[in-house]
Amino acid sequence: MPSPSSPMAPLSCRDLSAQLSSLPHRATAATTTHTQISLRRAPAPRAPLTTAKRLQLPSAATRDDALASLVGQLEQNLTQDEEEDDLYLPDDASSARRRAAQKHQDELPARWREIHGSDDWAGLLDPMDPLLRSELIRYGELAQACYDAFDYDLASRYCGSCKYPRRAFFERLGMPDAARGYAVTRYLYATSNFRFPNFFSGRSRADAKLWSQRANWIGYVAVSTDEESARLGRRDIAIAWRGTITRLEWVSDLMDYLRPVADEGIPCPDPEVKVESGFVDLYTDKDPSCRFCKYSAREQVLVEVRKLVAHYTALGEDVSISVTGHSLGSSLAILSAYDIAESAANLSNGKRAAVCVYSFSGPRVGNGRFRERFEGELGVKALRVTNVHDNVPRMPGIFLNEGVPEMVRRVAEGLRMPWCYSHVGVELALDHKRSPFLKDTLDPGCSHNLEAHLHLLDG
Numbered sequence: 304m305p306s307p308s309s310p311m312a313p314l315s316c317r318d319l320s321a322q323l324s325s326l327p328h329r330a331t332a333a334t335t336t337h338t339q340i341s342l343r344r345a346p347a348p349r350a351p352l353t354t355a356k357r358l359q360l361p362s363a364a365t366r367d368d369a370l371a372s373l374v375g376q377l378e379q380n381l382t383q384d385e386e387e388d389d390l391y392l393p394d395d396a397s398s399a400r401r402r403a404a405q406k407h408q409d410e411l412p413a414r415w416r417e418i419h420g421s422d423d424w425a426g427l428l429d430p431m432d433p434l435l436r437s438e439l440i441r442y443g444e445l446a447q448a449c450y451d452a453f454d455y456d457l458a459s460r461y462c463g464s465c466k467y468p469r470r471a472f473f474e475r476l477g478m479p480d481a482a483r484g485y486a487v488t489r490y491l492y493a494t495s496n497f498r499f500p501n502f503f504s505g506r507s508r509a510d511a512k513l514w515s516q517r518a519n520w521i522g523y524v525a526v527s528t529d530e531e532s533a534r535l536g537r538r539d540i541a542i543a544w545r546g547t548i549t550r551l552e553w554v555s556d557l558m559d560y561l562r563p564v565a566d567e568g569i570p571c572p573d574p575e576v577k578v579e580s581g582f583v584d585l586y587t588d589k590d591p592s593c594r595f596c597k598y599s600a601r602e603q604v605l606v607e608v609r610k611l612v613a614h615y616t617a618l619g620e621d622v623s624i625s626v627t628g629h630s631l632g633s634s635l636a637i638l639s640a641y642d643i644a645e646s647a648a649n650l651s652n653g654k655r656a657a658v659c660v661y662s663f664s665g666p667r668v669g670n671g672r673f674r675e676r677f678e679g680e681l682g683v684k685a686l687r688v689t690n691v692h693d694n695v696p697r698m699p700g701i702f703l704n705e706g707v708p709e710m711v712r713r714v715a716e717g718l719r720m721p722w723c724y725s726h727v728g729v730e731l732a733l734d735h736k737r738s739p740f741l742k743d744t745l746d747p748g749c750s751h752n753l754e755a756h757l758h759l760l761d762g
Contacts, residue, residue: 408434408437408534410434411434411438411534411535411536412533412535412536415535415536415537415623418432418434418435418438419657419684420659420685421684423729424686428729428731436760438661439661439731439760440757440760440761441480442541442625442627442661443627443629443661443663443688443756445481445485445543446543446545446628446629446632446663446753447629447753447754447757448476448478448543449522449544449545449628450545450546450629451476452465452466452467452472452475453465453466453520453545454520460513460514461513461514462513463515463518464514464515464518464520465490465520469487469488469489469490469523470486472523473485473487483530483531484527484528484530484531484534485525485526485527485539485541486528487525488524488525488607488611489523489524489603489604490520490523491520491521491523491524491544491603492515492518492519492520492521492596492600492603493519493521493585493586493596493600494517494518494519494585494588494589494590494593495584495585495588515594515595517592517593518590518593518595518596520545521544521545521585521600521635522544522632522635523542523543524540524542524607524608524611525540525541525543526538526539526611526615527539527540532620535623536621537620537621537622537623538620538621538623540612540624540625540656541625541627542608542625542626542627542639543627543632544626544627544631544632544633544635544636544639545628545629545632546628546630546631546753547630547631560579560580560722561577561578561579561580561669561670561722561723561724562580562583563575563577564576564577564578564583564673567583567586567587568587569601569641569642569645569646570646571676573672573676575670575672575716576669576670576672576673576676577669578638578673579634579666579667579668579699582631582638582668585600585631586599586600586601587599587600589602600639601639604639605646605648608624608648608649609648609651612648612649612650612651612656613651613652616652616653616656617651622649622654622656623656623657623658623659624640624643624649624657624658625659625661626639626658626659626660626661627660627661627662628665629662629663629664629665630663630665630695630751633663633665633666633687634666636660636665637662637668637677637727638668640659640660640683640685641676641677644658644682645676657684658682659683659684659685659686660684660686661686661688662685662686662688663688663689663753664688664689664693664695664753664756665687666696666698667696667698667704667724667726668727669724669727670724670725671705671712671713671723671725673725673727674725674726674727677727677728678727678728683727684728685727685728685729686729686731687726687727687728687729687731688731688733688756688760689731689732689733690733690734690735690751690755691732691733691734692736692747692750693750694747696726700722700724700725702722703720703722703723703724704723704724704725704726705725705726712725733756733759733760734759735749735750735759738758738759740758740762741755741758
């Protein structure tokens with residue numbers, strides 16, 4: 304072995320391990336000291352050194368010099384790794400996101416009317432306002448809760464009902480923010496007087512013991528807590544409607560002709576204001592023999608809204624009514640919001656509660672005159688979130704709708720053609736094929752999925 308003062312031949316990385324094992328204890332300790340550096344995560348693997356880049360120790364270096372050179376190189380590499388890691392610190396990133404979200408939430412009391420559509424969301428949609436984005440997701444989750452809580456089990460005697468009790472609704476769904484923010488005050492039930500033939504009747508193998516032969520749980524009414532009202536800047540009454548699941552609801556979807564709303568007990572002074580017959584049937588039908596559908600869904604929601612508006616306006620609070628739903632639930636949301644305003648259920652103690660709809664992937668509900676009454680004369684606001692690849696928002700009224708020239712539409716309506724429909728409100732169109740987080744499938748139903756819409760909203 305050469306003496307410490309004699310020159311050393313260049314070492315390859317392959318021979319380096321054997322040489323280092325024979326170094327004195329002092330050098331080993333130095334190595335240990337430097338390798339106990341705390342890292343947030345393991346450094347990324349590095350490409351192997353090529354022959355041209357293999358470490359060459361100076362020919363005049365001693366073992367200590369070689370070790371010092373190696374330790375210096377290690378320290379430099381570790382410093383670079385830590386600088387790279389600083390760009391991807393999960394704790395810092397989530398903290399920054401939380402701070403930004405909190406900043407936007409702090410703006411909500413001053414901006415809630417704008418987010419509620421007072422200016423028809425002008426300047427908030429492209430690019431998407433962060434506060435509006437978070438509120439759309441929040442109301443979308445309230446609509447998704449209707450699906451998650453619905454009992455689909457055909458073998459269950461409670462098939463068609465809600466799986467959870469009203470007072471523990473959000474807790475049982477695992478929605479702590481909603482549980483802190485809202486209290487469910489009423490469940491909503493609906494039926495349809497359309498009768499199936501015997502070979503289609505029944506939803507369960509336990510029909511004789513069903514909780515109800517005719518009723519379906521269709522949504523709920525909730526009101527914001529004191530803490531949530533302080534965060535929102537007003538007392539919020541939230542109404543969430545469930546989308547199509549049962550056969551009766553599919554029949555309501557397929558009954559594609561217009562009917563005057565005045566014929567269904569809604570106090571509209573204009574007989575030319577018409578809505579799709581299947582939707583209004585589900586909204587207004589009742590079954591006196593059923594304790595859950597003794598009153599129609601319309602009567603249930605109007606009674607609850609009137610009670611809540613009267614109570615909180617008497618306390619001097621600002622009150623808003625936010626209605627949400629997906630698919631068929633979107634149609635019921637638009638119809639009920641219109642009915643609340645038309646029936647003046649949002650008016651009490653000289654104060655009028657603002658009414659707004661956040662709908663997801665909903666079809667058209669009424670004709671052009673219904674749109675004029677909804678938007679212009681009653682001042683109800685609606686923001687419709689859609690996927691451009693979803694066919695449901697294109698129906699009904701595929702050929703005669705708000706997209707045709709107004710003169711053509713008015714002539715068709717004057718001829719009382721039953722298929723002239725118009726969307727209401729403002730559309731926020733999304734495209735799942737442009738999202739790097741959602742994989743396109745061959746199933747057209749995926750573009751209609753509510754959770755896919757919420758993922759698209761989230762980024």
